Amino acid sequence: MSAVNKLLVLYTGGTIGMQMSAAGLAPASGFEARLRGQQALESGRQLPPWIFRELLPPLDSANMTQANWLSMRDAIVQAVDADGCDAVLVLHGTDTLAYSAAALSFLLLDLTVPVLLTGSMRPAGSPGSDAWSNLFGAMQALQQGVPAGVQLFFNGALLHGARVSKLKSDAFDAFSVLPRRRQGEAVAILPGHLDYRQPRQPVNLAVLPLFPGLQAAQVEALLASGVRGLLLECYGSGTGPADNAALLAALKSAHGRGVVLAAISQCPHGHVEFGVYAAGNLLQQTGLVSGGGMTREAALGKLFSLLGAGLSQAEVEHWFVRDLCGELVE
Structure with a gap:
């Protein structure tokens, strides 16, 4: 310094x-x-x-x-x-x-x-x-x-x-x-395809806060716009309307087409922990990956950087849940 x-x-x-x-x-x-x-x-x-x-x-x-x-x-x-x-x-x-x-x-x-x-x-x-x-x-x-x-x-x-x-x-x-819980696996050595020398391209991304009354048709319309990554702002520790079969099917279908689905908590001091509630488990089964305690800004920027670098869906999901610069781990 x-x-x-x-x-x-x-x-x-x-x-x-x-x-x-x-x-x-x-x-x-x-x-x-x-x-x-x-x-x-x-x-x-x-x-x-x-x-x-x-x-x-x-x-x-x-x-x-x-x-x-x-x-x-x-x-x-x-x-x-x-x-x-x-x-x-x-x-x-x-x-x-x-x-x-x-x-x-x-x-x-x-x-x-x-x-x-x-x-x-x-x-x-x-x-x-x-x-x-x-x-x-x-x-x-x-x-x-x-x-x-x-x-x-x-x-x-x-x-x-x-x-x-x-x-x-x-x-x-x-x-x-905000004092959001930050825990996860820190990356000891960053791969070259993620560092600052790697050029990026614009990416079609969307953020969707869950709310009571959200309809499957609304989610399907958003997914049909060609998004490559969807950031879901879930309730509490990562729950959502798990009894809405059509909504869950829309998410699962999008994931099958290669769309990256990521979840964060709407709570200012919240974090995603899917295993706490059955509703969280059912939502996770559509293909959602956890953003842990990341903020909306961090999760969106991270999706943009990973997808913009040309990584595959599996690669993005692998790196999204790992700490790259202190976004997940104190």
Whole structure:
């Protein structure tokens, strides 16, 4: 955890750089000049040397897509492997910041430098904004030394990239790591086809929360859209409507066609443990694999990384239940 000699600041847009338009706050370019101007006013801070790159067009993170995740991954790999950067700071909107942190955690496995993501709840320059404290706080943390891997820096705290969730919509401490049970088999040596050098492709994925009254026809319609991976948000420890034979048949048929079916718990502090209830056992028999205590963001990012690497259904299921970067094991 040595001091940073060359930092890439990767600007993707978000509230931190937004400016007022006729329609309201909107993403804006030109943030590098604003950042350098503010740094000149903060001469007391010890900050690493940095270069700046902007992904265009700047995004409201509500518009974030898998293609944008891949663009971020490509820019980070280019900066580290070709440009000699030894740390990366990603500036990002808060709405999908936890999703991007999780996705990058799995897209950048075995990367030997720290990658921090940050943003702000109020735009830089607005009264009472948290923008500069988050941005310069992240820079200072990197200067002092941060372990390799993906983390989120927000409101003075470093948070694990594959465990964090946004829990508040209007407070500076918007992000937290919930105390979900994390247990499983950790991977001692990561295979080369999963590390950050492996290119990925976009994947048709879906997330479906179970709810009372869910109909088999609704699930069948979703599965008929060509999804390659379906993340089911189950009740409690992994239960669902196990007396709905048509729904169970739809899931089992999809699994037989090669669709990866994965389960997480809807409970904020929950985890999947199929063997506790008969309803969980019946659901598991359709082909579901357990996401343990993973968050929605982590499970979705993990499915994207594994399926996007071109792995087979069996390979995805094998690696999904194993800890790759701390998403399952403390």
